[in-house]
Amino acid sequence: MSYKQTIGMRNLKSRKLYMQVYDEIRDYILQQRLSPGDKLPTEIEMCATLGVSRNVLREAIKALEIAGIVSSKPGVGIVIQEFNPDFLFQTLFYNLTSDSESFLEQTLAVRRILELGFLRESFDSLKEANIDQLESQVNIMDKICREKLGSANEFTFGPDFYQADACFHNILYQNTNNTVLCSIINAIWYCDRSHKKAIRSKYMESTVNKHRRIVSALKMHDFDAFSIAMHHHFNVEYKSESPE
Amino acid sequence: MSYKQTIGMRNLKSRKLYMQVYDEIRDYILQQRLSPGDKLPTEIEMCATLGVSRNVLREAIKALEIAGIVSSKPGVGIVIQEFNPDFLFQTLFYNLTSDSESFLEQTLAVRRILELGFLRESFDSLKEANIDQLESQVNIMDKICREKLGSANEFTFGPDFYQADACFHNILYQNTNNTVLCSIINAIWYCDRSHKKAIRSKYMESTVNKHRRIVSALKMHDFDAFSIAMHHHFNVEYKSESPE
DNA sequence: AAATATTTGTCCGTATGTATC
């Protein structure tokens, strides 16, 4: 059968080829009852069985990979992944994102309730190694802060600073074994990132102090101090002009 | 610069090229404030600006397309789509078919913290009309419950019942003007619903009572009673065997 | 420890279907 003819046949079906392939592979995973860790056939094999080119197959595979359903590595193959709600919430929030001020307030309010609501779970799950990781993130923030203060600009851009901040809160909750919670918190960080590109350096300094206080409380294994430090962190961030 | 060198440079970043492109295009849509109907540059143009091959770009575009963010047509171009959560829930269901109880527990824990955390905002934002709507949802639940009790089966299927339940909680928070909160709660409801297809009728009865108690508190404009009723709602739901 | 095989990652080129003017 010639190239032209096969093209013609496929066009009878309205759904595009790579989408059909996407569906077929997903159904294949269900039918074969593949579990996380199991492998798909190689790209070449699937091309042969499905009768499509490698490019089309890869478009489908990459969509599956970005959706978090599979993961592909050179020399290994394509491996089924454990369910991870990251993609779900990231895409959900992506569609909610607006540039209004209120959106930032909304996300912050949700973050505040979630993080404060899971304080106990966080506290109980943290290990010494995690507390050290938290401290090193604070040190990173501190270093950036000092450098920027030296340059003496009122406004300063801090993607690195925010990354450390995000990492800090990520560590706080990663051991709670609630992937839904972690995904939501991460997704919020992700969509805030595009907005908060510039902050005043004086807020940076106060932010560092707030996080250092959290670490101190954790080092003492004092839940009440931890709770107070976390509330302080969020409440002051709320009313951004209130004095120390 | 040779092919080999560029490859080498790119490998310094761990994230794969097509994923970077996926991220960049998504960020581009946000940054340019593109709305549904607007068009992306052509594939060729984007390849040039991003400095990647057509295959890599297409893998990213196809992932965006399957995710429902864009739609591409020959002779036209790549068009931004209105948000349609179908794909998200489809992948969600796909994952839940095989997944365990733990995910359900996680979602419930998050819902509990969020709803209880925004109690005050809910209470303050509710109007008389909303309270009437809440009551009518409870009446729907009640009616379904009575019908099922008459048929005297221990197990009964209740998609309608759950829809009323979801609607109830939706109404509670819709006036808080926090779309992020509402979206999360709705998304989580979808997760729950796919699992809990069958419930025992005695739980249905107790669920109706819990919701009626919430409405009663709201009718009296008594925040403390509302708070107690809501806590009761979630706590009993937690330990599903505890007596009334 | 080193060579080899396997598999994915990336690039290029070409032909075809489709919508618009």
Added chain:
DNA sequence: TGATACATACGGACAAATATT
């Protein structure tokens, strides 16, 4: 009708990462 612009699909080649012997 024809021309143009665009996405769709195919094939081949080599690089890079991993596993295996």
